[in-house]
Amino acid sequence: MKAVRFHEHGDHGVLRYEDAPDPDPEPGEALVRVRACALNHLDIWARRGLRRVPIPMPHISGSDVAGEVIASTAPDVSIGHRVMLQPGVSCGRCTECLSGCDNECPRYEVLGYRNHPGGYAELVTVPVQNLVPIPDEIDFVHAAAFPLTFLTAWHMLMTRAKLKRGEDLLVLAAGSGVGQAAIQIAVLHGARVFATAGSGEKLERARALGASEVIHHYQEDIAQEIMRLTNRRGVDVVLEHVGEATWPRSVRSLARGGRLVTCGATTGPNGTLDLAAVFSKQLTIHGSYMGTKGELMRAARFFFAGQIEPVIDRTYPLADAAAAQQRMEASGQFGKIVLEVQ
Numbered sequence: 001m002k003a004v005r006f007h008e009h010g011d012h013g014v015l016r017y018e019d020a021p022d023p024d025p026e027p028g029e030a031l032v033r034v035r036a037c038a039l040n041h042l043d044i045w046a047r048r049g050l051r052r053v054p055i056p057m058p059h060i061s062g063s064d065v066a067g068e069v070i071a072s073t074a075p076d077v078s079i080g081h082r083v084m085l086q087p088g089v090s091c092g093r094c095t096e097c098l099s100g101c102d103n104e105c106p107r108y109e110v111l112g113y114r115n116h117p118g119g120y121a122e123l124v125t126v127p128v129q130n131l132v133p134i135p136d137e138i139d140f141v142h143a144a145a146f147p148l149t150f151l152t153a154w155h156m157l158m159t160r161a162k163l164k165r166g167e168d169l170l171v172l173a174a175g176s177g178v179g180q181a182a183i184q185i186a187v188l189h190g191a192r193v194f195a196t197a198g199s200g201e202k203l204e205r206a207r208a209l210g211a212s213e214v215i216h217h218y219q220e221d222i223a224q225e226i227m228r229l230t231n232r233r234g235v236d237v238v239l240e241h242v243g244e245a246t247w248p249r250s251v252r253s254l255a256r257g258g259r260l261v262t263c264g265a266t267t268g269p270n271g272t273l274d275l276a277a278v279f280s281k282q283l284t285i286h287g288s289y290m291g292t293k294g295e296l297m298r299a300a301r302f303f304f305a306g307q308i309e310p311v312i313d314r315t316y317p318l319a320d321a322a323a324a325q326q327r328m329e330a331s332g333q334f335g336k337i338v339l340e341v342q
């Protein structure tokens, strides 16, 4: 098969479009012909290389996949079925998996991140429980753009922060994959959304997705604006994924009893935390990583019913994966960048 692989860590120049061995499904796995694969920041981290996260070489990235089943032992998903893939691969047998917390499984892996080859390829294998059939009216590009960011945002808002109808939420970086998903999920659940972005055009798009108020995060102080917009109260929940660059302002934006939920640290992991604010304002900090298979299935119902939909920034052919990653690294996108596989 054709695949985009890297044989060493480095910048986007290490990505090679080349021949690779066809994957062989193991018992309990399905073989899927990839039709579309969306990018995530995880792809960039894996390519650059992270301390403490060894990645076997050569490596195929790609956590967000849609395609057609070529071989399957799942009783309800047979050959030819159109599917999107659950990006979280877990053992399915441990206490955590059987308690419905499969993203806490000791053997949890994200498709395309470390040991499990991903969707920057013509073929991919996954456990049959990771197959999610998609309706005919959902195209492969949108299906590939849905799982990881909507799953992440759903787990953050619904399960970790327990966002309630009528609450105020601050979403950082509305143009990011998790940002555009969080705005839609929060509006769907009756929250008032404040969103930040780094350009006027992105702010308009955030409004179009349902944000009530928008903040230019390069030109305005996020915490000051939140306090002005909420009559000095602050927001109930902050959705963080930016890290060092925004963490102190995110904490200052919280109301008394507020919750901060974080799934990432794109600008660096060493945020400072005002402990006096944590206890005096009775704040709660939630870490969040991916989400459970059940949560993805629940979120997908709203996607299939047309109530939420991933925003597509741009598509590229698989062979142009390096250019696609360059666009993501330059933060020029609003929504998901997707590779199409012919």
Ligand SMILES: [Zn+2]
Binding pocket: 090, 091, 092, 093, 094, 095, 096, 097, 098, 102, 105, 106, 107
């Ligand atoms: Zn497990």
